[in-house]
């Protein structure tokens with residue numbers, strides 16, 4: 001019986017192989033032992049020879065698919081081609097680099113395959129034929145081991161430079177495969193009108209009025225807008241408020257938003273999750289208003305007020321009258 005296949009999807013960067021591919025092949029070889037058949041899957045143009053940059057890293061096989069449209073294909077088109085290859089070979093596991101390209105193609109393929117994908121991994125191991133993927137979670141505070149017990153292939157993206165690439169004397173068998181290239185309709189820009197945007201970002205403001213879930217009503221946001229104007233500052237928000245039409249991700253403060261260092265930040269109705277704190281904890285003066293005296297935001301604040309956010313704003317605005 002043939003061995004289950006462990007795939008590394010080779011990534012092209014300009015006219016070369018992205019180094020994470022070689023790192024992943026090395027790791028795949030170590031994981032495979034004699035249980036898995038390691039396959040580097042390479043989509044390239046008919047005149048390309050990118051496999052030359054893979055052979056020395058010794059996957060068992062380099063499976064090359066050639067089509068002159070691949071170098072300029074969209075991520076959706078590449079995901080479609082990979083889906084056809086997966087359907088044909090039924091690999092046990094498919095690995096991608098967690099590069100910009102890998103992070104775009106892997107979830108598209110995962111959605112087509114209706115299987116599990118663990119993103120941004122820092123380690124991999126197998127428990128029988130189940131991939132155990134280790135990744136940081138909860139703002140990089142803990143490491144989780146994630147498995148996909150019921151579906152195959154199991155998929156993972158791995159951060160670049162997590163593993164070291166090592167040339168090996170194994171060599172690699174070169175095979176070819178075919179897919180039907182399905183062009184995905186692209187958007188055509190027929191006219192472009194420049195937009196003059198003079199607004200500063202929350203990252204530029206020296207004074208920030210920051211709103212969280214406890215300061216999310218329309219009336220509170222109106223009061224905060226007046227307050228920001230009076231202070232000559234800008235409104236920033238915690239992540240939950242980016243669900244509102246009035247705010248976007250550009251207004252968000254925190255780990256997955258903006259890191260800011262204003263002279264003054266007023267936090268209203270923000271609990272102080274670590275993902276928020278890392279985005280503003282280096283502000284010069286931090287003032288926080290929260291109805292919960294035990295809210296973690298107070299530990300990171302220079303001044304705190306326990307009470308209602310809108311009432312505090314109204315009282316403060318009264319001082320400007």
Ligand SMILES: Cc1cc2nc3c(=O)[nH]c(=O)nc-3n(C[C@H](O)[C@H](O)[C@H](O)COP(=O)(O)OP(=O)(O)OC[C@H]3O[C@@H](n4cnc5c(N)ncnc54)[C@H](O)[C@@H]3O)c2cc1C
Nearest residue numbers: 212213214238239254255256257269270271275291292309
């Ligand atoms: C990978 C990852 C990345 C993340 N990145 C970010 C990020 O970049 N930015 C971010 O903000 N979050 C981020 N989060 C989410 C984060 O963990 C928190 O869920 C979020 O910050 C909570 O927002 P909050 O404080 O507004 O809401 P909550 O935690 O719900 O807190 C609301 C607070 O309002 C108080 N309150 C309620 N009513 C009133 C009132 N009338 N007056 C005064 N106070 C009141 C409550 O006591 C409470 O403390 C991330 C999470 C993950 C997992």
